[in-house]
Amino acid sequence: MLPLTQTLKNKPTQILSQWIGWAFFRDLASGLSLTLSYMFSKTVTEQYPDKEKWVPFPRYRGHHFLNTNEEGDTNCVACELCAKICPCDCIDVVPFEDLKGNRRPKVFDIDLGRCLYCGLCEDACPANAIKLGQHYEYSCENSEELTVGRDVLMGMPRKSELGGAVFDASLSTIDGVHVKEVENGQGRDWWQDIRRN
Amino acid sequence: MEELIPIVVLLAKLIVVIVVLLILPIPLTWLERKIAGHIQQRLGPMRVGWHGLLQPLADGIKLLTKEDHIPAEADRFLFKIAPIVALVATFALFVVLPFGESFSVFDQEITLYLADMNVALLYVLAVSGLHVFAVILGGWASNSKYAILGSLRTCAQMISYEIPMGFAVVGVVMLAQSMSLVSIVEAQSEVWNIVYQPLGFTVFFIAGLAEAQRIPFDLAEAEGDLGAGYHTEYSGMRFSLFMISEYMVVVFMASLTVILFFGGWNDFLVPLPSFVWFALKVGFFIWVFMWLRFTFPRYRYDQLMSIGWKVLLPLSIANILVSGFIMS
Ligand code: SF4
Ligand code: SF4
Numbered sequence: 468m469l470p471l472t473q474t475l476k477n478k479p480t481q482i483l484s485q486w487i488g489w490a491f492f493r494d495l496a497s498g499l500s501l502t503l504s505y506m507f508s509k510t511v512t513e514q515y516p517d518k519e520k521w522v523p524f525p526r527y528r529g530h531h532f533l534n535t536n537e538e539g540d541t542n543c544v545a546c547e548l549c550a551k552i553c554p555c556d557c558i559d560v561v562p563f564e565d566l567k568g569n570r571r572p573k574v575f576d577i578d579l580g581r582c583l584y585c586g587l588c589e590d591a592c593p594a595n596a597i598k599l600g601q602h603y604e605y606s607c608e609n610s611e612e613l614t615v616g617r618d619v620l621m622g623m624p625r626k627s628e629l630g631g632a633v634f635d636a637s638l639s640t641i642d643g644v645h646v647k648e649v650e651n652g653q654g655r656d657w658w659q660d661i662r663r664n
Numbered sequence: 665m666e667e668l669i670p671i672v673v674l675l676a677k678l679i680v681v682i683v684v685l686l687i688l689p690i691p692l693t694w695l696e697r698k699i700a701g702h703i704q705q706r707l708g709p710m711r712v713g714w715h716g717l718l719q720p721l722a723d724g725i726k727l728l729t730k731e732d733h734i735p736a737e738a739d740r741f742l743f744k745i746a747p748i749v750a751l752v753a754t755f756a757l758f759v760v761l762p763f764g765e766s767f768s769v770f771d772q773e774i775t776l777y778l779a780d781m782n783v784a785l786l787y788v789l790a791v792s793g794l795h796v797f798a799v800i801l802g803g804w805a806s807n808s809k810y811a812i813l814g815s816l817r818t819c820a821q822m823i824s825y826e827i828p829m830g831f832a833v834v835g836v837v838m839l840a841q842s843m844s845l846v847s848i849v850e851a852q853s854e855v856w857n858i859v860y861q862p863l864g865f866t867v868f869f870i871a872g873l874a875e876a877q878r879i880p881f882d883l884a885e886a887e888g889d890l891g892a893g894y895h896t897e898y899s900g901m902r903f904s905l906f907m908i909s910e911y912m913v914v915v916f917m918a919s920l921t922v923i924l925f926f927g928g929w930n931d932f933l934v935p936l937p938s939f940v941w942f943a944l945k946v947g948f949f950i951w952v953f954m955w956l957r958f959t960f961p962r963y964r965y966d967q968l969m970s971i972g973w974k975v976l977l978p979l980s981i982a983n984i985l986v987s988g989f990i991m992s
Contacts, residue, residue: 495960502703502959512707 513633513657516646520636522654523601525626528584530602531577531615532623534595540565541621543596545572549588557581558588575617580610600626606644633657669772677778681758689911690720696954703958730900735807738897742805747898747905750798754912756791760784761919762846764929764939776939777846785843788920789830792875795913796822799877799884802906803894814893817883817965821874824972825881829871831980835864835987836924849928856927863983865925867976872917874968877910878953880960881968888962918949 477485488494513519523529534542545562561574588597602624607613632654636646694709694717701708709716734743762777781787796818803815837843839860840851848857858865874881885893895906922928922945929938936944963971 498959499955502955505705506699506702506955508705510702510705510707512701512705512710514707514710517711 516638519633520646522630522634524631527601528586528599530600532598532600533620542594543572544570544594548591549597552587552591555581555583576614578614580613604645689908692911693720699954700958727904732900735897738807739805742801746798746802747902750909751905753794754909757916760787764942780846782844784845799894806897808897810891810896811894814884814890820965821883821968824969825871825874828867828976828980832864832867834984835861838987845923849923852927853930858925867980876913876917879957880963883965914953918946921949922946
């Protein structure tokens with residue numbers, strides 16, 4: 468109810484119509500009609516992990532991967548610059564010389580539990596080897612598993628051009644828990660489903 | 665042998681009513697969560713069964729296997745008996761509720777109610793007050809500040825809505841010239857009471873919301889400020905007894921609204937079996953109860969009391985006066 472001074476300023480007809488409105492629950496009815504329209508509008512729930520999955524934009528900094536060259540060997544020259552610049556000190560590189568005489572990492576461990584995903588390692592790398600991808604599902608049963616080695620990093624998915632959309636997906640528990648996107652072209656723009664009024 | 669048939673029929677009806685009432689909370693919890701979800705543009709339960717239909721069963725298993733905890737220094741006897749009082753009081757309400765027109769099988773008339781009392785309405789008003797005792801006992805026995813605050817609020821709330829509620833149904837009794845629920849429904853076979861008694865319906869419905877302790881009058885529970893109110897300390901099976909009785913009160917209030925104001929099982933446009941019509945109308949009102957729950961915030965309890973005493977009571981008395989003048 469409006470304060471008395473406010474009510475006195477209004478014209479008598481306004482006051483009358485206000486009271487008639489209150490008597491017939493006009494304010495309650497407008498609330499109810501709003502919730503009724505919401506009840507039958509589209510929902511915004513993203514059915515992760517059962518049916519849908521959000522694939523982040525390509526600029527997203529997620530799980531690292533190591534780029535490979537045409538021979539399937541890693542680009543990394545084991546210069547250890549990434550290990551030096553890393554503010555969390557979570558990269559461990561041990562170099563060796565392979566049969567072709569190239570300097571390559573024998574050990575390349577990243578402790579993903581300590582990484583803060585700043586992307587400095589990506590910036591520092593002179594060989595365009597280490598990159599941060601769009602993968603973000605890390606679930607595992609103990610924290611040691613969060614330290615991943617060279618071969619895992621080489622096998623991680625590369626940056627995908629798609630992204631910034633919700634894709635159809637399905638949950639798979641083979642080889643760790645992952646949600647795999649179903650390849651069917653363009654995803655759905657999730658933000659479009661949110662009512663703006 | 666002949667004399668035994670009515671008893672067998674009565675027992676069969678009793679069993680059907682009890683089974684249906686015990687099963688009803690299962691779909692209702694699902695419905696409530698779905699409605700809550702969709703009003704908030706969520707989906708509600710989706711993972712157990714098709715669209716989460718089996719979710720209540722999963723919840724039931726969880727509740728049954730939970731630890732049954734009684735707080736230290738609680739009044740153990742009252743604590744144990746409160747959920748049972750809640751359940752018994754609500755079951756007792758359904759004794760007088762007619763579900764449909766009577767029909768005959770093998771020359772035996774089957775009535776779709778357990779008892780047709782000539783003072784059914786009085787019985788309903790009296791017994792529905794008993795449910796409040798369970799809430800008071802539960803809160804008192806828990807030895808917890810939230811629970812006791814919940815019961816105190818119930819005590820304060822109870823008088824302020826039961827009196828307007830009693831007055832609101834007087835108009836219906838005057839129209840039907842009877843307090844039996846069956847005759848009240850039969851009196852509405854032409855025109856439903858809502859046409860003659862819109863004010864009575866409004867008062868009754870608002871008081872009914874308070875009676876069922878639903879938002880906007882769920883002061884005894886008040887998740888926001890009291891944890892869970894009177895059943896804060898309850899867990900497992902005892903908690904689920906409270907939940908079942910709460911849903912049954914909702915079903916009962918919806919049925920009573922239908923019987924008193926919306927023509928009971930009388931059909932409307934489409935001829936369907938009487939109990940189907942009854943179930944459809946009751947379902948609609950249950951849905952309205954849930955819709956209200958997720959639309960409105962909660963009233964303070966002094967506000968509820970001023971609504972009860974200053975608005976509902978005068979309105980219900982005015983309703984009786986006006987009905988009396990028109991009828992004479
Ligand atoms: S993203 Fe940052 S914290 Fe993570 S490994 Fe690279 S440099 Fe270290
Ligand atoms: S990933 Fe790049 S920065 Fe790190 S050791 Fe290899 S080449 Fe050097």
